[in-house]
Amino acid sequence: MEHIIIVGAGLVGSLLSVYLARAGFKVSVYERNSDPRQINLQSGRSINITLSERGFQALDAVGAGELVRELCIPVYGRIMHTQDDNLIYQPYGNNKEAIYSIGREDLNKALLSFAEKHENIEFSFNQKCIDIDLPTATLKSQNLKTGEITQVQADRIFAADGAYSPIRYKMQRLKRFNYSQEYLDQGYKEIMIPARDDSSWVLDKNAIHIWPRDNFMLIGFPNLDKSFTLSLHLPYEGDISHDSTASPDAFRNLFETYFPDIWSLVEPNLTDYFKKPVEAMITIKCFPWSYQDKVLLIGDSCHAIVPSYGQGANAGFENCQLLTKCIEQHTADWQTIFKEYETLRKPDMDALADLCLEHFTVLRKMVGDSKFLERTKIERKLQEMNSEFASLYYNISFTCMSYSEALRTERTHQDMISQIAENNMKWEIFVQPDRTSPSNMVSTRSS
Ligand SMILES: Cc1cc2nc3c(=O)[nH]c(=O)nc-3n(C[C@H](O)[C@H](O)[C@H](O)COP(=O)(O)OP(=O)(O)OC[C@H]3O[C@@H](n4cnc5c(N)ncnc54)[C@H](O)[C@@H]3O)c2cc1C
Numbered sequence: 001m002e003h004i005i006i007v008g009a010g011l012v013g014s015l016l017s018v019y020l021a022r023a024g025f026k027v028s029v030y031e032r033n034s035d036p037r038q039i040n041l042q043s044g045r046s047i048n049i050t051l052s053e054r055g056f057q058a059l060d061a062v063g064a065g066e067l068v069r070e071l072c073i074p075v076y077g078r079i080m081h082t083q084d085d086n087l088i089y090q091p092y093g094n095n096k097e098a099i100y101s102i103g104r105e106d107l108n109k110a111l112l113s114f115a116e117k118h119e120n121i122e123f124s125f126n127q128k129c130i131d132i133d134l135p136t137a138t139l140k141s142q143n144l145k146t147g148e149i150t151q152v153q154a155d156r157i158f159a160a161d162g163a164y165s166p167i168r169y170k171m172q173r174l175k176r177f178n179y180s181q182e183y184l185d186q187g188y189k190e191i192m193i194p195a196r197d198d199s200s201w202v203l204d205k206n207a208i209h210i211w212p213r214d215n216f217m218l219i220g221f222p223n224l225d226k227s228f229t230l231s232l233h234l235p236y237e238g239d240i241s242h243d244s245t246a247s248p249d250a251f252r253n254l255f256e257t258y259f260p261d262i263w264s265l266v267e268p269n270l271t272d273y274f275k276k277p278v279e280a281m282i283t284i285k286c287f288p289w290s291y292q293d294k295v296l297l298i299g300d301s302c303h304a305i306v307p308s309y310g311q312g313a314n315a316g317f318e319n320c321q322l323l324t325k326c327i328e329q330h331t332a333d334w335q336t337i338f339k340e341y342e343t344l345r346k347p348d349m350d351a352l353a354d355l356c357l358e359h360f361t362v363l364r365k366m367v368g369d370s371k372f373l374e375r376t377k378i379e380r381k382l383q384e385m386n387s388e389f390a391s392l393y394y395n396i397s398f399t400c401m402s403y404s405e406a407l408r409t410e411r412t413h414q415d416m417i418s419q420i421a422e423n424n425m426k427w428e429i430f431v432q433p434d435r436t437s438p439s440n441m442v443s444t445r446s447s
Contacts, residue, residue, distance in 0.1 A: 013031070
């Protein structure tokens with residue numbers, strides 16, 4: 001039986017182990033952290049993930065979907081909290097489509113337990129990859145409890161070791177390896193708001209809550225235990241920034257001025273807030289993702305994106321499925337498997353990375369902007385009139401359309417929406433019989 005090592009037992013590494021075990025390989029997973037099921041959250045961080053259609057499709061394909069669904073809260077839209085205390089609800093779809101909110105830690109634990117049921121998967125925790133010999137697929141790792149260093153050679157190594165991947169770092173030193181990274185000029189800090197004393201929800205549970213304030217924003221995600229995780233996104237420095245709100249008084253002033261409706265819930269829950277670091281958001285692109293037929297980067301290690309569409313894990317899960325299809329098609333020809341996989345997927349992940357950067361600005365600036373809301377209304381109307389006219393958000397979150405295709409479709413739709421919005425058409429929309437392209441499906445005329 002061929003032996004595969006996966007470095008990283010995060011979200012993608014855990015699911016990938018299942019896919020590879022089911023394909024008949026012996027899988028050893030090396031993870032530098034302790035087993036999250038045996039300890040309390042080490043870092044005090046509690047990132048929420050939203051899972052969508054493509055993520056679930058990849059989970060369902062190996063039978064893990066149901067157990068994950070049980071840990072999720074369905075979210076049907078966003079509620080925007082305006083500064084003058086109004087609430088604006090935007091459903092994600094016209095037919096009660098939902099994305100699903102889950103704690104990243106809970107998801108990771110569930111996937112580890114699911115993976116462990118496969119007898120050809122073995123997890124080694126507290127084992128940090130400290131080096132790799134690419135041509136021989138040899139992993140050098142250190143046990144972080146005992147200090148012992150070991151070397152293991154496998155047939156292949158998959159690097160699911162996240163955005164700061166040491167294996168990618170090694171590949172970056174190879175000739176003709178392209179690499180770019182870009183930090184967002186904003187960072188975020190999280191605040192946990194527990195359920196009320198009578199154990200009711202503090203905010204509407206089936207929505208993501210957003211307080212868009214042009215150059216900064218607050219977002220709230222529901223958790224299964226009826227708590228909410230708030231994520232405060234601010235520039236690092238400047239007038240309104242993490243720097244300028246680092247003291248309790250300045251922080252209170254920020255909330256009383258810009259987020260007054262939530263201050264009474266935030267104030268009692270700031271115990272650790274001022275000690276926590278500001279978390280960064282990074283976009284990473286690189287190519288190739290493979291080294292010969294020996295090593296493959298997968299997940300955030302080769303395509304980290306900013307979380308505005310909530311797609312990093314969804315895309316990573318989808319990638320496990322695509323890779324497995326390539327393995328099935330080309331059996332033991334790993335060079336072809338790796339080449340086909342990375343060539344198919346790279347344009348999609350680049351498209352997604354760019355879309356996420358754009359959408360981050362949309363969430364922060366335009367969700368509360370009247371022009372944006374008007375465009376969204378037009379889009380929704382078009383969608384109501386023709387189910388094939390789907391928004392970009394819809395195609396990304398509720399279909400498995402490739403990200404590149406979603407981007408192309410969006411550009412056509414936006415041209416059409418601009419025509420309607422900018423010409424101030426008293427618009428009348430009617431469906432055309434020719435549905436060969438989105439622009440043929442719907443046309444407009446001014447009256
Ligand atoms: C704030 C935020 C919100 C997000 N929201 C969403 C969302 O709503 N929906 C969504 O789909 N995605 C979301 N994401 C993205 C998602 O978290 C990532 O895309 C996903 O976790 C990537 O999985 P991964 O396994 O590739 O990397 P990771 O989850 O980072 O796992 C990498 C693993 O490798 C291990 N590792 C690293 N170095 C070594 C080493 N030297 N030796 C051994 N092990 C090592 C790490 O300990 C870790 O366990 C969000 C991300 C952030 C930061």
